[in-house]
Amino acid sequence: MTHDVHIIGGGLAGSEAAWQLAEAGFKVKLSEMRGSGEMTPAHQTDGLAELVCSNSFRSDDATSNAVGLIHQEMRTLGSLILREADVHKVPAGSALAVDRDRFSEGVTDSLIAHPNITVVRERVDALPETGMTIVATGPLTAPALAETIGTATGKDALAFFDAIAPIVHFDSIDMETAWMASRWDKGDTKDYINCPMTKDEYLAFHTGLIDGEKTEFKEWEDVPYFEGCMPIEVAASRGVDTLRYGPMKPVGLDDPRTGRWPYAVVQLRQDNASATLWNIVGFQTKLKHSEQVRLFRTIPGLQNAEFARLGGLHRNTFIRSPELLDPTLRLKARPNIRFAGQITGCEGYVESAAIGLLAGRFAAAELGGAAMPPPPVETALGALLHHITGAAVAETYQPMNVNFGLFPPIAGRTKKADRKKMYTDRARDALTAWMAA
Numbered sequence: 001m002t003h004d005v006h007i008i009g010g011g012l013a014g015s016e017a018a019w020q021l022a023e024a025g026f027k028v029k030l031s032e033m034r035g036s037g038e039m040t041p042a043h044q045t046d047g048l049a050e051l052v053c054s055n056s057f058r059s060d061d062a063t064s065n066a067v068g069l070i071h072q073e074m075r076t077l078g079s080l081i082l083r084e085a086d087v088h089k090v091p092a093g094s095a096l097a098v099d100r101d102r103f104s105e106g107v108t109d110s111l112i113a114h115p116n117i118t119v120v121r122e123r124v125d126a127l128p129e130t131g132m133t134i135v136a137t138g139p140l141t142a143p144a145l146a147e148t149i150g151t152a153t154g155k156d157a158l159a160f161f162d163a164i165a166p167i168v169h170f171d172s173i174d175m176e177t178a179w180m181a182s183r184w185d186k187g188d189t190k191d192y193i194n195c196p197m198t199k200d201e202y203l204a205f206h207t208g209l210i211d212g213e214k215t216e217f218k219e220w221e222d223v224p225y226f227e228g229c230m231p232i233e234v235a236a237s238r239g240v241d242t243l244r245y246g247p248m249k250p251v252g253l254d255d256p257r258t259g260r261w262p263y264a265v266v267q268l269r270q271d272n273a274s275a276t277l278w279n280i281v282g283f284q285t286k287l288k289h290s291e292q293v294r295l296f297r298t299i300p301g302l303q304n305a306e307f308a309r310l311g312g313l314h315r316n317t318f319i320r321s322p323e324l325l326d327p328t329l330r331l332k333a334r335p336n337i338r339f340a341g342q343i344t345g346c347e348g349y350v351e352s353a354a355i356g357l358l359a360g361r362f363a364a365a366e367l368g369g370a371a372m373p374p375p376p377v378e379t380a381l382g383a384l385l386h387h388i389t390g391a392a393v394a395e396t397y398q399p400m401n402v403n404f405g406l407f408p409p410i411a412g413r414t415k416k417a418d419r420k421k422m423y424t425d426r427a428r429d430a431l432t433a434w435m436a437a
């Protein structure tokens with residue numbers, strides 16, 4: 001069978017993209033290296049859409065949770081991944097969790113049985129020069145292909161072994177305690193949020209970092225740390241004052257409440273264009289998630305912090321999408337190539353499948369000769385896509401889960417308790433209007 005689109009990688013994103021294209025009537029070749037004697041360091045089977053770690057697609061609450069909302073939007077758009085997740089669901093409260101083997105079998109069988117899809121078990125080592133292509137090879141892209149992607153995108157656009165710092169929702173920061181200033185009071189703009197610490201608070205925090213329970217890593221994740229993204233607890237272990245001379249340096253930062261420099265300071269940097277999300281600078285960590293929440297809420301100003309993402313450390317190959325991709329996920333420098341899934345810098349099974357769904361639909365529209373406008377930013381799909389393809393700050397781009405901080409804020413004064421429902425109601429209306437158009 002000749003094909004209209006070549007999809008490389010049969011994970012969450014590639015499987016969904018293949019389904020969307022095939023259902024739209026286009027012929028797809030899906031190349032997956034597992035099953036040809038190749039394996040990634042995390043996968044265990046030859047099944048398509050294998051879940052490498054947890055079996056959860058997270059919250060299925062479409063009224064007050066951004067992940068639940070994106071589930072609903074994907075179901076509305078005929079997602080194969082969500083269809084099979086629903087069929088192979090296991091009890092997990094309000095979360096959508098699946099029997100991972102049955103789920104993967106369901107996806108594999110559906111794709112193989114589809115008359116418009118040919119699944120080829122092969123490793124692809126170079127980006128195709130011609131022909132419409134979707135690259136969905138994930139965070140564990142095989143080295144030879146990663147190399148050619150690096151060449152096509154500029155070497156420094158491809159990151160390996162990535163440490164990530166927590167991200168906090170702005171509206172959960174206590175700005176009576178924290179204040180805005182430039183970093184170490186250099187420059188004219190007040191771009192950073194500063195959380196002050198007394199000596200006692202700092203020493204207790206330092207002890208918490210040293211003693212806190214850490215995530216153990218598999219052998220393949222045991223990689224050297226780059227000095228620039230060393231986990232904060234590793235820096236802390238080098239000496240009690242190391243952090244006060246590093247990311248927690250208080251120099252030049254007069255606390256408006258005391259008129260003096262605090263003993264140490266925690267700084268947060270804006271993480272998205274609408275300033276709803278803030279990254280804790282230098283706080284990349286492999287502390288367990290529960291430990292991070294407990295310890296980081298001891299920071300004055302962050303006592304009620306709600307986290308859009310917690311820190312973590314794992315190998316992660318992704319491109320600097322906000323500057324490399326156009327709004328329909330095409331590589332600007334080579335528009336025959338689209339990227340989809342975690343390699344674009346979205347994070348998680350659901351988000352990867354969601355971006356695969358959009359890549360498949362954009363490709364189908366292009367083949368059909370009618371450009372598809374991106375979904376509105378008020379939808380979960382649109383907000384995530386917008387973040388990846390432009391709204392995020394390219395220089396500090398890091399993997400991102402879908403969350404309400406990516407959505408345009410609701411205009412006017414609103415009660416916090418009502419806000420999530422307002423986001424999801426607005427999203428449903430926006431998706432309906434977009435589909436009608």
Ligand SMILES: Cc1cc2nc3c(=O)[nH]c(=O)nc-3n(C[C@H](O)[C@H](O)[C@H](O)COP(=O)(O)OP(=O)(O)OC[C@H]3O[C@@H](n4cnc5c(N)ncnc54)[C@H](O)[C@@H]3O)c2cc1C
Pocket residue numbers: 008009010011012013014031032033034039040042043049050051052053054055056122123124125136137138139140141142145314315340341342343347348349350352353
């Ligand atoms: C160790 C680890 C644990 C994770 N745990 C979770 C978790 O618990 N929950 C969560 O939501 N997310 C988790 N993630 C993130 C997870 O990887 C993504 O959420 C999701 O699997 C990414 O989907 P994808 O389709 O982009 O990539 P994948 O699902 O990884 O699919 C990519 C596919 O491309 C294939 N491939 C790679 N290179 C080539 C090549 N050159 N030629 C042909 N085929 C190729 C691979 O074999 C793979 O099947 C984890 C990631 C890692 C690395």
